[in-house]
Amino acid sequence: MRGEVIRRVRGGIAALVLVGLVVAPWVVDDYTTSILARTLALALVGVSVALLTGVAGMPTLGQTAPYAAGAYACAVVGSRISDVGVVQLVVAAAAGALLAALTVPLVVHARGVIVLMITLAIGELVVVVLGRWRSVTGGTDGLAGIPAVRPFWGLPALASDQARYLYALVVVATLIGAVLVLLRTRAGLVLRAGRDDETRLRASGHRVALHLSGAHIAAGAIAGAAGSLLVVAQQYISPADFGFDTSALLLLGVVIGGTASVGGALVGAALVIAVRDWLFGVLPGHAPLVLGALFVATVYLLPTGVSRARVRLRPPGAPALRPDQPATHDQATVAELHR
Amino acid sequence: MIAVAAGTNRIDPYLIPALDGVAYGLLVFVAASGLVFCFGVANILNLAHGLLYAIGGYTAAAVLDGGWASLALALAVGVLAAAAAGVLLAGLLTPVATGNHLSQALLTFGVALAGGSLLVAGFGPDNPQVQVPAALEGSVMVAGHRYAAYRLVFIVVAAVLAAGLYLVVRRTRAGMLVRAAVDDPEMVACLGVSPARIRAGVLAAAGALAGAAGVLGAPIIGPGTGTADTVLLLSLVVVVLGGLGSMAGTLLAALAIGEIQTLGVALLPSAAPFLLFAAMAAVLAVRARGLAGRWRTA
Numbered sequence: 033m034r035g036e037v038i039r040r041v042r043g044g045i046a047a048l049v050l051v052g053l054v055v056a057p058w059v060v061d062d063y064t065t066s067i068l069a070r071t072l073a074l075a076l077v078g079v080s081v082a083l084l085t086g087v088a089g090m091p092t093l094g095q096t097a098p099y100a101a102g103a104y105a106c107a108v109v110g111s112r113i114s115d116v117g118v119v120q121l122v123v124a125a126a127a128g129a130l131l132a133a134l135t136v137p138l139v140v141h142a143r144g145v146i147v148l149m150i151t152l153a154i155g156e157l158v159v160v161v162l163g164r165w166r167s168v169t170g171g172t173d174g175l176a177g178i179p180a181v182r183p184f185w186g187l188p189a190l191a192s193d194q195a196r197y198l199y200a201l202v203v204v205a206t207l208i209g210a211v212l213v214l215l216r217t218r219a220g221l222v223l224r225a226g227r228d229d230e231t232r233l234r235a236s237g238h239r240v241a242l243h244l245s246g247a248h249i250a251a252g253a254i255a256g257a258a259g260s261l262l263v264v265a266q267q268y269i270s271p272a273d274f275g276f277d278t279s280a281l282l283l284l285g286v287v288i289g290g291t292a293s294v295g296g297a298l299v300g301a302a303l304v305i306a307v308r309d310w311l312f313g314v315l316p317g318h319a320p321l322v323l324g325a326l327f328v329a330t331v332y333l334l335p336t337g338v339s340r341a342r343v344r345l346r347p348p349g350a351p352a353l354r355p356d357q358p359a360t361h362d363q364a365t366v367a368e369l370h371r
Numbered sequence: 372m373i374a375v376a377a378g379t380n381r382i383d384p385y386l387i388p389a390l391d392g393v394a395y396g397l398l399v400f401v402a403a404s405g406l407v408f409c410f411g412v413a414n415i416l417n418l419a420h421g422l423l424y425a426i427g428g429y430t431a432a433a434v435l436d437g438g439w440a441s442l443a444l445a446l447a448v449g450v451l452a453a454a455a456a457g458v459l460l461a462g463l464l465t466p467v468a469t470g471n472h473l474s475q476a477l478l479t480f481g482v483a484l485a486g487g488s489l490l491v492a493g494f495g496p497d498n499p500q501v502q503v504p505a506a507l508e509g510s511v512m513v514a515g516h517r518y519a520a521y522r523l524v525f526i527v528v529a530a531v532l533a534a535g536l537y538l539v540v541r542r543t544r545a546g547m548l549v550r551a552a553v554d555d556p557e558m559v560a561c562l563g564v565s566p567a568r569i570r571a572g573v574l575a576a577a578g579a580l581a582g583a584a585g586v587l588g589a590p591i592i593g594p595g596t597g598t599a600d601t602v603l604l605l606s607l608v609v610v611v612l613g614g615l616g617s618m619a620g621t622l623l624a625a626l627a628i629g630e631i632q633t634l635g636v637a638l639l640p641s642a643a644p645f646l647l648f649a650a651m652a653a654v655l656a657v658r659a660r661g662l663a664g665r666w667r668t669a
Contacts, residue, residue, distance in 0.1 A: 144472055148416060321488040
């Protein structure tokens, strides 16, 4: 009964937010609209981080790598081959998935903090490559003058900030809907079960590495698609868009939102990015200092440890969650799989 | 330098980059060994490690004036400042010290962000010039080629430092505790050694190593806004490549990175951007399971 109420309230809030997002470009000015479009792209990367960190249990600091691969693939296609949005999206998602697939052997056997280190190194190396591979990426100058996108063959090019924002909103909403549906399938259940009790899942004959590889590649495709939205929003990209600080910010956002929830990840990532962009406006030069202090404060303010932020929602004094206790709704158990 | 070297025979042109690679590799080794300790012993992922190096670098830029005394002073100040920063970091980490790597990563990243911003505020946004002692300004002849005297001396000093580190870890009680803590942290705690003290000690030692690397390496990887990131990245790659708990592995990985960054660029300029990535991928792909197995995965 209580769960039902919570679900309805949550659904109502989600609907309100969606309406707000749709009318936003007519309320705020063009500059804010373009920032909002960029935030949407980053929030989508946040969803891919949540998918890996919260659902699959692989904390990542390197989702900027497939994000960058998608963005640059889209920028190259956009300025040389096609200005059709669908084509750019597919190419970008494929580029993100390809990079993720190439790095699967590096991450899939590692766990925990090792994944953090390896993904961080991968993300940083991709930025190094972007800065030096001048013939394709334009080096540290980046790629500018990417033509406006047309969503589909025969449709007009998106000339205004509003139109580009709405395009990004439609794409993000569609992809997140797809992720939510996918997580409800058996594959989503297996991923969560592996996160909670890998040994048991392995013992019951599931190929954990295979599932993790799939999740990694899917997250790469989502991040890649987000990269194409960044290109649409900015019509300009440079390696600075994909730095280590972006990865860390996304992880912080996802952690604040609650690692296991896609909606939370969206809100958290959007919040953190908004704070960053706002800080850079009001505190020129000192934003990193405040942002760093914010990181430290966040870690202290979530005392049970940020990766278990959602556990805090239980009443104080309640016993800690143990594997032998009944699962809450975002905890999958191996037993559930065999029902 | 390469232009001067070209022409005598086929190996000659690559001698100087190879020597540069040794210097670069030893620098990365001294910087990265702190991160390896930190992760191996205190089980902390310290994303502020690059900041500790940058503190040393900025100290060098501020103190060095071309004399030997200033070098000694810079070394003392840089090592102490970075070690103090390490202790401060250990204090900040106390509430999240047990296990949760995600919190540690976010906390130390926050410290790196804020600390980097403070360094830029204190020393200005321009990359400062570093003045080495006048006696080391010039160049010496190595197998018929001119070579910067400072780098040659640096190679010797860093090699001595590396050997000293090896002896400390192998032969002293502190070193024994360090190795024991990597193998079995619970047992070391049973011996009555407080984990908080080990953590503070390890972070101080890591800071001291990074500070020393920052001062001595300032003419090679100089202080600037991107320094902390660069050093953190190189150290992480060394940790990933070299595995944990093995000094030899760490040294080998650091030297390999040095050679890739210098000799690789001279030999294969077009592929240079990908070499580091390719090396890491190759090593991990070949022995991913072994590597992950040797690490504590908690």
